[in-house]
Amino acid sequence: MRTNVILTLLGRLIFFLGIAMLLPLFWSLLFSVADVQVFLISVLCTCLLGLILFWKRPLPDDLSLKEGFTFVTLAWICAAFFGCFPYLLSGTLHNFVDAFFESMSGFSTTGATVIEDIEIVPQGILLWRSFTQWLGGMGIIALFVALMPRLGYKGGSHLLRAEIPGPDAEKVVPRVTETAKALWFIYVVLTCLELILLLLSGFSFFDALNHTLTTMPSGGFSTKNASIGFFSNSVAEVIIIAFMLMTGTNFTLYYNFWKGNKGAIFRDEEFRFYLMVIFVAVVFITINTFPGTYSSLTVALRKGTFQVISILTSTGYSTDNFDQWPPLSKAILIALMFIGSCGGSTGGGMKQIRILIIMKYCYRELQKIIHPTAVISLRVGEKRIPEETVQAIIGFSFFYFILIVINTLIMAALGLDLVSAFSISAATLGNVGPALGLVGPTQTYAAIPAVGKIVLSFIMLVGRLEIFTVLILLLPELRSFSLKKRNKIS
Numbered sequence: 001m002r003t004n005v006i007l008t009l010l011g012r013l014i015f016f017l018g019i020a021m022l023l024p025l026f027w028s029l030l031f032s033v034a035d036v037q038v039f040l041i042s043v044l045c046t047c048l049l050g051l052i053l054f055w056k057r058p059l060p061d062d063l064s065l066k067e068g069f070t071f072v073t074l075a076w077i078c079a080a081f082f083g084c085f086p087y088l089l090s091g092t093l094h095n096f097v098d099a100f101f102e103s104m105s106g107f108s109t110t111g112a113t114v115i116e117d118i119e120i121v122p123q124g125i126l127l128w129r130s131f132t133q134w135l136g137g138m139g140i141i142a143l144f145v146a147l148m149p150r151l152g153y154k155g156g157s158h159l160l161r162a163e164i165p166g167p168d169a170e171k172v173v174p175r176v177t178e179t180a181k182a183l184w185f186i187y188v189v190l191t192c193l194e195l196i197l198l199l200l201s202g203f204s205f206f207d208a209l210n211h212t213l214t215t216m217p218s219g220g221f222s223t224k225n226a227s228i229g230f231f232s233n234s235v236a237e238v239i240i241i242a243f244m245l246m247t248g249t250n251f252t253l254y255y256n257f258w259k260g261n262k263g264a265i266f267r268d269e270e271f272r273f274y275l276m277v278i279f280v281a282v283v284f285i286t287i288n289t290f291p292g293t294y295s296s297l298t299v300a301l302r303k304g305t306f307q308v309i310s311i312l313t314s315t316g317y318s319t320d321n322f323d324q325w326p327p328l329s330k331a332i333l334i335a336l337m338f339i340g341s342c343g344g345s346t347g348g349g350m351k352q353i354r355i356l357i358i359m360k361y362c363y364r365e366l367q368k369i370i371h372p373t374a375v376i377s378l379r380v381g382e383k384r385i386p387e388e389t390v391q392a393i394i395g396f397s398f399f400y401f402i403l404i405v406i407n408t409l410i411m412a413a414l415g416l417d418l419v420s421a422f423s424i425s426a427a428t429l430g431n432v433g434p435a436l437g438l439v440g441p442t443q444t445y446a447a448i449p450a451v452g453k454i455v456l457s458f459i460m461l462v463g464r465l466e467i468f469t470v471l472i473l474l475l476p477e478l479r480s481f482s483l484k485k486r487n488k489i490s
Contacts, residue, residue, distance in 0.1 A: 011053025018046030028124035035124040042085040080104040106132030108464035111220030111316035111433030130213040137217020137346040201236040218347040220316030229319040248313035248341030269381040312336040314348035316433030323440030337426040348431030429463040
């Protein structure tokens with residue numbers, strides 16, 4: 001593996017992050033003087049170090065798969081490291097562990113926060129906090145590939161495969177760079193559309209901008225302690241529900257729709273399964289919370305729909321304290337944290353496509369008991385699923401649950417009750433954010449011990465990069481490990 005190539009790429013990415021900090025700097029210059037100096041220092045330090053790393057080093061024409069996976073993992077760690085500078089320099093957070101946790105939560109679009117009073121934080125810091133989620137939603141590496149066409153087909157393909165969520169990194173156009181550009185174009189268009197609609201709903205420009213930047217990546221950071229519930233704006237809730245639903249959908253379907261394939265979305269079996277999961281969860285929670293929790297059926301349906309879509313897509317907004325809901329409703333929300341959104345979306349969790357394939361796999365095994373000599377292939381819609389993809393999904397699921405168990409044990413060892421420990425594990429690995437118990441929708445992660453925050457920062461990274469990208473780097477035999485069977489790695 002070429003260390004100089006990794007450092008060159010990291011330098012360019014770090015420099016790009018410094019440039020990204022100009023957005024909150026300009027906002028502070030226009031509307032506030034409280035954090036101008038903070039962002040000036042952050043921009044200068046980040047850009048300078050980035051320049052030092054890549055100065056006079058040419059961009060490589062290609063990358064090996066091993067180099068791609070290494071760069072992607074280190075890039076996300078560096079993003080969280082440099083992204084925490086504004087929190088520390090402004091005094092918003094007073095120690096590195098908390099600042100790194102907040103930054104990793106932002107870039108991974110988890111939405112877990114350690115800031116106990118959001119509403120006293122300077123606007124520039126809040127905007128940077130939201131912007132980190134927007135950058136992490138479609139992927140900082142996908143944007144990097146879009147801006148660096150010299151990486152070539154193979155190198156760019158390795159990077160996208162390591163970052164884009166889902167069983168495989170599906171190309172929407174033949175060239176990898178064009179795929180990254182197309183995905184980001186759709187992402188930006190939807191961002192602009194939501195911003196306009198939230199402004200029309202009555203949000204201030206600052207609140208509309210921040211909530212747009214955190215809805216599109218399925219992030220969930222808010223400018224208010226009570227999240228979306230603070231606004232008591234039913235029109236804005238409907239808009240946010242619609243965009244959470246859209247961001248939980250495979251973005252490839254939007255590209256196909258844009259290119260004239262109007263029926264592609266509703267013909268997609270994963271999307272239909274996604275809608276069915278939402279419908280069933282909303283029905284059960286509405287019945288379970290009416291009339292015990294809510295005296296109005298309309299209110300129960302509204303609250304239930306918002307929370308189901310928010311948790312399923314891993315956005316993590318709240319309009320009410322769902323930790324006070326009946327046990328069945330809370331259990332459904334925990335299940336939704338595991339299921340997650342569609343593959344190729346900005347959401348987290350295991351992904352609908354994996355759940356669907358596992359269900360089909362289990363059904364096929366039952367059929368084989370009855371017809372032992374039958375050759376039955378797995379299909380999702382008209383697409384045949386290769387056996388190596390099925391095996392990768394089974395392996396991914398095994399690691400997913402093992403990590404949940406291990407992290408639950410660690411949290412319990414740190415003194416957390418079982419409900420809090422388990423729900424925190426599900427919420428951070430699934431990049432959801434709010435959980436139950438100690439970190440319910442009205443609480444923060446501030447009470448978690450420092451060791452726990454370090455562990456959870458790692459879990460958020462593993463969840464965002466979908467396990468294998470990070471864990472494979474821990475193998476001592478990495479140099480000789482064959483990755484041919486991981487060409488469609490999750």
